[in-house]
Amino acid sequence: MTPPALARRILRASLPQIDRDDVLANLDQLYEERRTRRGAGHANRWYWRQALTFAVRLRWPRLATSNSTRRPRADISAVLYDFRVAARGLVRAPTYTVVAGLTIALGIGATTSIFSIVNGVILKPLPYPNAQEIVVVWRTDQGVTRGVLSYPDFDDWRRENSTFASLGGHAEHMGVFQWDEGATQLVGERVSVELLPLLGVRPVLGRWFTDDEDRLDGPRAIILHHRLWHQRFGGDTSVVGRTIRVDDRPHTIVGVMPPEFLFPVATRDYWIPLREDETLRDVGFDRRTRYLNFIDVVARLQPNVTAEAAVADLAAIGQRVDGRNNFGAGLEGLHEHAVGGVRFMLFVFLGAVGLVLAIACANVANLALSRATSRSREMALRSALGAGRWRLARHMLAESLLVALAGGAVGVAIAAGGVDLFLRIAGDTIPRSHEVSLDGVVLGFATAISVLSGLAFGLIPVLQNRSTRLDAALRDGTRGATVDRRHHLLRDGLVVTQIGLAVVLLTGAGLLLNSFIRLTSVDAGFDPNNVLTASVSLPVERYASDDVVLQFFDDLVTRVGGLPGVTRVATSYSPPFAGSNFQQSFLVEGQDPVPSDQTPWAGTVIVGGGYFQASGVTVLRGREFDVRDRGGAPRVAIVNETMAMTHWPGEDALGKRFQIGSGISGAAASLDPRFLAREWLTVVGVAADVRRRELGDDPIPEFYRPHAQMAWPAMSLLVRTAGHPEQLIGALQREVWALDPRLAVTDVSTVRELLHQSIATPRLRMTLLSAFALVAAFLAMIGVYGVMALTVAQRTQEIGVRMALGAARTRVIGEVLARGFRMTGLGIVIGVGGSVAATRVLSTMLFGVSAYDPLTYTAVTGSLVLVAALACYLPAHRASRVDPLEAIRAE
């Protein structure tokens, strides 16, 4: 049992950093004591009370000591008096208070939610000391814009540079961990010895790596993440010095990193030294080769060194080798590197909720206006009795501020839920999402926008009040003021603004929705339903020859194929949408040699037998791979349509030949000398294009090779099932362990789920903007309805008299509707104008839809007109039902 999370969050935010941990730990202990003594409900209530007490006492010590002998200063007491009177007035008008407060709470809640995301992801510095000095460095070369480095190039950079205080390298690592109960594969990071000290985060236990441990022949060491330490060792402090088996080799645990250390991304469970280029040696590469690029570089700039000087320094080092004149470098801040990709999207969200807040403010301003109007007699009276204008204004502002602050408080509670909801919808699409919290900055922001909103909607009735003529108001409290045209104008103006803003949001959301629908209806090129995928990677030590590897996968396919509910099974190098991005260069037979920077590239996919049936990818011409395509047989390939059309335009690609080139690019795990064997491949089939990474990507040239001719040891299974594929997960794992209990099954997922994840970002954008737009439209329609209803209510007598004199009902309805439509129409015209200007910023987020898509604009305006008609019709209908006798009697 833990204390209520939100209360804990409030506590965290209000405590000074220095005592934070201590107080929280003490409160936890007291909470636990209360819970065992008096039950969880009591303890939770108690904890909440303590959280609020701490917050109030530490943030506003004066409030807590108000009963002391200190006397408030005179002007403070006057302001407090205003607030007290305002509070009494609000309590007497509960409907106004609740409706206005909730409207504002909705606006502030939405704005605060998005702001806390922006704050945690973009505004907060990274959790490293002097994080602004840390940069990400990359290599540029002919045709390479952001290249990773080979080990020798990295080594040259770190030893010979004169512009960096420190420069470290890292690369992803997937390790098979041997536990007592079996093997699991985890994802960690290989880091050079400089990297952890460079980032400056100390381990909570143990130490960083030593120079020795980063050498090829040094002792093997591993540092665990706090999470893994807790999962596997229950937080046992004696783990340092213990040995665990990773990739069949003993590693000594030398340290544990704190939970907030999430380098380079949140999913890393451990770190091991780079050890020069060990994995390359394992697969038989020449250690000094500069063609195999896999190291990401992070560095700390020396003080007073410019980015340009550093880049020139690194480029010069690279150019010293083998006359690589095109060798260059580039860099950007680590923070920019981490969040640059989502900054724009988050600011679009922030802008969108800002509009929602503006609409909410306009709504409340209208409410406040009607309230001020109905109280104009009271105001006039107070004014006549000698209250100055400033005094009256202060009173009205105090009321607005109270409503806004109360709304803000509810808004913060909404935001607490809103942030959780957002992060759940966002999934992995937002970096640093674990750093998002309702901290002091966010609470300050919420307070500030509450005050600003309060001023915004409070000033409008104040300004209006200035124009009220005292005598008219005194003579007849309600009617005298309403006939004033200026009030109508002000109110209608607010409604027009609301509609305009709502149109902008609706258009934006409509465009994203339209674009999302187009994206999801793209033909992926295969059938994603009822397919389970899982990866199995065979360690080279125990699966050294091609025959052993092929035998294993043949056995596995046979065994899995025999499971009940499985209709087809095949293997492939990477499942669709799993993010693998492996390409190599090639030369087409009979074509003129081209300069090296213009050689064509294509994606390579290794597939086992039966792949095309299991995946549902259509072979358009020629044949599939079969038993003929054995290891010793002539090398064959199946190319996709794009490759066929790009390289053999106007001809039949079948029977044509191409040769594997010397270029290779992909993740470290895919770098293997076998890929570089300069073999000639004969095209035996042409397959339909497949969207392999994202639905929105244009298909790239790709070719398939049979697994039998390229015995790759790490393959994914594609299991097509009759029923729900998830039910097979357990059985699949058992079949792998039946063949080899030391193997880990990884990346288990359905293809539908992978497809779902590949469109997570567009879905997030569409969902969020649609939600904001619907709230905006709802608020705007309430605004329309409110103004129309008020007008009808105030004109009851006039309408009654006219109907008594013979005016037709339809005419009365028509008049009221006409005013509503004038406002809506004007709002839409302004809104469409605004949309044309504003949706341009969305153009980079759109797929297959123009930012000026006429269909979207028509749909948005059309539906808005319909809803507005309904919002106007209800009050108009009521107007037509006015009983003339009643109305006149009231006079």
Added chain:
Amino acid sequence: MPRETLGEFEHQVLLAILQLGGDSYSAPIVMEMEKRSGRDVAPAAVYIALRRLEQRGLVQSTKEEPEPQRGGRGKRIFEVTPTAIEKLRESRRAMESFWDGLDPVFEKR
């Protein structure tokens, strides 16, 4: 300006620390005060009182080494300074002089 005399609450905090003897970090202090007064005591009030007492030199605190069972956080242990002992003694003496000779009044009821 720090006040010269001890408030009732501060009094209780100081005595609770002394009653505890050794392991006097804030959670046991709160529990000790609740036990002796029979009422709920707000940790925030104790926290603020301790901070104020520390500023006035009446308590001093030391941070202990982190303990794993507390999520790796160390306790802040509070000790009553000699100045505070002197103040407590003074105030007890003053109180007792007020009580002097009133026993018959209270024994009646």
